[in-house]
Amino acid sequence: MPAVTIGAPNDTAPLEIPSATRALVLPVVHRSLGQLAVTMPLFIAVWAAMYFSLAVSYALTLALAVPAAGLLVRIFIFQHDAGHGSFFRLRRANEAVGWLCCLFTLTPYANWRRQHAQHHANWNNLDKRYSGLDIYSTCRTLSEYRAMSPWARWVYRLSQNPVVMLVIVPPLVFLLLYRVPFDTPRAWKKERRSVHLTNLVLAALYGSLGLAIGFPQLVLVQLPISVLTSIIGVWLFSVQHKFEDSLWLSGKDWNAAEAAIRGSSYLKLPGVLQWFTGNIGFHHVHHFDPRIPNYRLQEQHERVPAFRRAPVLELSAALRAHRYCLWDEAQGRMVPIPKSRPEVARPG
Numbered sequence: 593m594p595a596v597t598i599g600a601p602n603d604t605a606p607l608e609i610p611s612a613t614r615a616l617v618l619p620v621v622h623r624s625l626g627q628l629a630v631t632m633p634l635f636i637a638v639w640a641a642m643y644f645s646l647a648v649s650y651a652l653t654l655a656l657a658v659p660a661a662g663l664l665v666r667i668f669i670f671q672h673d674a675g676h677g678s679f680f681r682l683r684r685a686n687e688a689v690g691w692l693c694c695l696f697t698l699t700p701y702a703n704w705r706r707q708h709a710q711h712h713a714n715w716n717n718l719d720k721r722y723s724g725l726d727i728y729s730t731c732r733t734l735s736e737y738r739a740m741s742p743w744a745r746w747v748y749r750l751s752q753n754p755v756v757m758l759v760i761v762p763p764l765v766f767l768l769l770y771r772v773p774f775d776t777p778r779a780w781k782k783e784r785r786s787v788h789l790t791n792l793v794l795a796a797l798y799g800s801l802g803l804a805i806g807f808p809q810l811v812l813v814q815l816p817i818s819v820l821t822s823i824i825g826v827w828l829f830s831v832q833h834k835f836e837d838s839l840w841l842s843g844k845d846w847n848a849a850e851a852a853i854r855g856s857s858y859l860k861l862p863g864v865l866q867w868f869t870g871n872i873g874f875h876h877v878h879h880f881d882p883r884i885p886n887y888r889l890q891e892q893h894e895r896v897p898a899f900r901r902a903p904v905l906e907l908s909a910a911l912r913a914h915r916y917c918l919w920d921e922a923q924g925r926m927v928p929i930p931k932s933r934p935e936v937a938r939p940g
Contacts, residue, residue, distance in 0.1 A: 617884045617892065624679050624885065627670065628689070635663040635696065642813045643805060654816055661820035662868035668697045668825055669870025669886050675705035676882040694790060695797060698766055698818060702786035703776055712882055716833060716855030718919070719843035731840055734920045734927060749929055752917045758830075762822035827914075832857045832875040835913040836926050837903040852879035853898065857905045865907075876902035 638660040645652040671693035673679035674686040694701040714720040721730050737745060750756060771791055773784040802810045839854040841847075859873035866873060874889035877899055884892055893899045905913065916926035 616895070617881060617888060619678060619680050619885045620887075621680065623887050624689075627666075627887065631663055631666050631670070635660060635667060638663060639813065639817070642817075643809060646809055646812060650812065653812065657816040657820055660817045661824060664696060664817060664821040665824050665828070666868050666870050667693050668699070668821070669872055671697055671699065671701060671704075672708070672870075672872075673885050675701070675708055678883045678885045695793065697821070698794065699770055700783075700787040700790040703773060703780070703783040704770075706780060706783050707776075712879070715879065716838065716840045716851045717843060717846045718840050719846070721840075731834065731919050731926075732917070734918045734922075734930075737918055737929065752914070752929065754914045758827050758914060759823060762826040763819045765826075766822040767818060828859075828869060828872060831905070831910050831913045832859055832873075834916060834926060835903065835905055835910070836916045838916075838926050839924075840919045840926075849880065852876055853902050855879075856902065857910075858893070858899075858902045859905045859907075859910055861907060874899075 638656055642653050642656045642660060645656060670679060671690050674690035674693065677683065677686050679689050680686050690701040690705065694704075716731075718731070718733070732748065737748065740748065770787070773780075773787045776784050776787070778784070798810065798814070833856060835857055838857065839851070841851065841855070853876055856876040856879045857873075858876055861869060861873045870886040871889045872878065872886065874893045877884060877889045877892050877896075880899070881892075915928040918927050918929060919925075920927045
């Protein structure tokens with residue numbers, strides 16, 4: 593973690609982020625193994641309980657899907673760390689964890705990893721917001737919205753509707769669109785092959801499971817887990833870049849440190865939710881240095897005073913943050929979509 597000075601809001605003194613010794617951000621093997629040893633068996637146990645609950649009540653099955661989805665979100669964070677090379681020190685160990693986790697998350701590991709790396713190169717950068725290949729790297733400005741045709745504004749409002757954006761789209765992406773390299777450049781041959789290889793392995797794995805327990809039962813158990821996990825995951829990552837006090841900058845003004853501290857949030861969650869989400873609420877720390885494993889993010893947040901200057905999102909505010917989907921360049925903050933187009937003064 594390099595020493596960096598960033599500008600502070602409200603014209604206060606700059607924030608000095610001291611250099612951290614490398615040991616304080618390195619993965620700790622026994623902690624990474626411990627996370628896997630606890631979370632993976634727990635998820636499998638809850639999954640099995642859902643299957644056996646089908647004979648009792650499907651309402652009970654759906655109730656069990658909630659902790660199962662929470663555990664799967666946590667497994668996705670392990671995959672996320674592996675993609676950054678921060679779960680283990682050895683590249684091959686990270687690769688193994690990433691591929692293992694993708695069999696649970698249904699997310700093609702190699703393809704997702706490279707696309708996510710582009711997000712880390714471009715987040716909250718107004719000049720590069722359409723090159724991140726993900727929904728949380730993009731943002732319209734208020735002036736752009738006002739310049740749209742009525743039809744285009746209607747389409748944009750529909751796309752930002754929370755039911756569409758956070759309920760309908762996420763399952764479609766994870767269950768259907770991730771089965772094809774729909775937005776993967778043709779030059780990314782390795783990543784495109786990984787999508788097809790992932791599909792083959794998933795077909796063999798879940799096909800065998802379906803033959804063993806029955807395909808209807810498999811769908812009744814797996815589908816609610818996947819749907820709920822995708823909704824939580826997309827909300828969790830998008831809300832930490834699109835909220836009222838988030839900072840978006842133009843290319844010449846953008847720098848990684850300031851975008852990390854002021855363009856990402858500290859999503860303050862209750863302890864149990866922080867555990868299920870793998871500490872990803874300390875998103876500002878993660879963006880400042882993606883090499884930090886999930887279990888050390890809180891340590892760094894508490895250790896470095898500058899990290900505590902990041903915008904804090906309480907859970908109640910985070911649940912309303914979807915409203916803030918336009919960057920107002922004049923006010924320097926995110927704003928909701930205007931209810932109507934402002935009147936244009938007529939001459940005379």
